[in-house]
Amino acid sequence: MDAQHLPPAGEASVSRFAEQVFAHLPRIDQRRWAHAYLRGLLAAPGRKSLSNMATSLTTSRTAALSLQQFINGSPWDWRPARRTLARLTATGPRPVRAWTATLAVIPKRGDQAVGVHRRFVPEFGRTIKCQAAAGMFIATDRHAVPVDWSLLLDADWTEDRDRRVRARIPDSVTPRPADRTVLDMVDRLAAHLPVAPLVADLTVVDDLPPLMSALARRGVPYLLEARPHQAVRPVLQATTGRFGRIQQDAVPVESLLPRQRPRTPGTPQPTLRCVPVLTPGVQGAPVHRLWVQDARGGRDRRYWLTNLSEDAPAVLALLGTVATTRDAVDRLGADFGLLDFSGRSYLGWHHHMTMISAAYALGHDRPDLTGTPTREVFRTSA
Template structure:
C-alpha cells in the first residue's frame, strides 16, 4: 500500500516539520496513513483501527483533528513546494466541492442550489486550489465558503471561526498565495468556474489587483462594454451588452467591464469566447480572459483542464475521505481538508515515482 512506501516518511517529515509538537506530528502521519489505507468511509474510528493497535488512537486522532491548535497553512505551503519540485505545474485551477451534511450544526452548513446538479442540498461548500501539471491535477489548499447566515457572532464562536476571517472572494484569492516560481517568461494562469458560487465581477477585479493572468467562466448576463472588433460593430457604440449577446458564431471578442463596475485603475481589455461542442466532461459556456494575445487553442486547453480537476475532486470524495469529516469546527474542517490533500498528493506522486523506478529497472 502507498503508505508503506519508503518515500512516505520523507514526505511526512517535510510536510509536518512546522507542527511544533512531536506527538502532533505523529498523529498527522497516522491520519494521512489512515486516509491512504483505510477502505471505504474514512471515519476517525475506522482509520485508527486500520493503522494502529492502540485502544486510545481514535480518541487521540479526534482530538488532534478537532481540538489541537496547529496551523494548516504551513502544511499547504509544503504541499505546494513538494508538487512544484516533483512536477511541472502549468496552471492553477479553482473549483468548488459540494460536501453534503445532515443537520445544521457543522460549520458553514446551509441549504443552497447547486448549479451542476440543478438541486438544492444541505451542504458545506469548499473552494479548492489545484496545481495542474499535465495529466495530474493536485490539490493544494481549501477555503470554506461561509454564507451570510453564518455571520451571527454566537454561531461563529461555537464553530471557532476566527474573527479576522476574510470575505469569500479574498478567501479564494488567498489560496493563490505562494505561487511557484516561473518556469518560463509567462506566469501560471488561474482557471476557474465559480458561476453560481461567487460574484464574477468581484473575482475578476481581485485577480487583476493581484496581477494574475486568468481564464474565468462568466454568466450569460454579465455586462460587458464592446471593444473595437467585428462583434462590437453589431452593438450600439458604448452600450453595455450581456455576455451571451456579445459572442457570435464567427468570432471571439474584445471587451471591457463597464466603468460602473470597475474601480479606478482596473479598466482592462479582456477577451470573451465561447467553449463550443463541449463533451466528454469538457466545460462549455462563456469565458473571459485577460490573456488577449494567447492562441485560441491554448485558451481552450486551459478550460479543458477543469474537467481533470472535476475528476480529481471525484477521487478525493470517493477514495480519500473528502466528505467524511465528522467534526463541526472551522479549524477541524481545514485540518481534515489539508490532510486529505496531502494524502492524495502523496498517492499520485509516489505512484509516479515508483513507476519511474520500475521502468528504469526494466531498461
C-alpha cells in the same frame, strides 16, 4: 478489518512525505499522529471515518481517540503544511500550467457541522444541506493538486455568538464574498511561488469586474468563467486589422456568437470561438477576450473572460485544467475523505482538509500506496 500494510518502499514513501509536510509541528506526538492520519487516509478502504482509519492502522482500541484529538483538539497551524504542499507540487517533475480555483460542495445531514447551509447545486438539480468550500489547486498537464481551502461562511455562522463559539470560529474570520476568498488564496500562493495563470470556474462570483481588476493589479493573468448574463461591450475590428475601441453598447455574453447549425449535416461546430470585448467596471478598461466554449453539439455553452492573448490551442490547454481539477475534486470525495469529516469545528475542518490534500498529493497516482477501491459518489464540485 485487519490493519492494512504497505510494501516497505511504500511505507518509506509515506514516512518521507509526512516528515517533509509536517516538519513544522512542534511536538513529536503531533508529527507521529500526522503521519498516522495520512497513512489512514491512504490505507483505509471505503469511508474515511476515524474508526475505519484507526482499524486500518492498528488493533489498538485507543487509536481512534488519538486521531480525533489530533484532528479536532490539537491546536496546530495548518498553513505551513499547505505552503509545503504547494512548493512540492510547483517544483515537481511536470511544469505548472495554471492555478485553478473551484467550488467543492460537501453534502451534510445535520445542522451542527461548521458552515452548513442550504444551497441550490445545479449539478444535483436541487437545494441541499451542505458545506461549500473554495479550493485552490496547482495544475500541470496531467494532474491538479489541492493546496489551499477556504470554507464559505455566512452571517448565520459568524453573527450568532453561541454558534460561533461552539464551532470554534476565530474572531478574525468574517463572511467574505467568493471573489475576495479567491484573492486571499491567490495572495497566499503568490507570496512564495512564481505566478501562474488563474483559471477559475467559480460562477458563484456575482460580479467579475472587481476580481479581474484585483488580479490585474497583482500581475496575475486570468481565465475566468462568466455567467451568461455578464455584461460586456463588444469591440469591433478597425480597418487596420487591429482591435480598436470602436465599441457597441453593453450586452450579456450569452447574446454574442449565437449558436449556428452546421451547413453540412454531421459537420461539427467550432468548440471554441473568440470575440474581443471591454468589461464595464474593470479598471483601465483593457480589451479582453471572451472565449465561448461549446460542447455536446452546442447544447452546452460556457463563457470565459481573459486578459491573455493566447490563441485557441493554448486556451484549450488551460481549459483542460478545469476538467482535471473537477476530476481531482471527485477523487477527493470518492477516495481521499473529502465527504467524510464528521467533526463540527472550524479548526478540525481545516486540519482534515489539509490532511486529505496531503494524501491526494502523495497518493493520487500511486495505487501502491492506497487500499481504497473507488466509491460511487455524486460529483462534489459545482
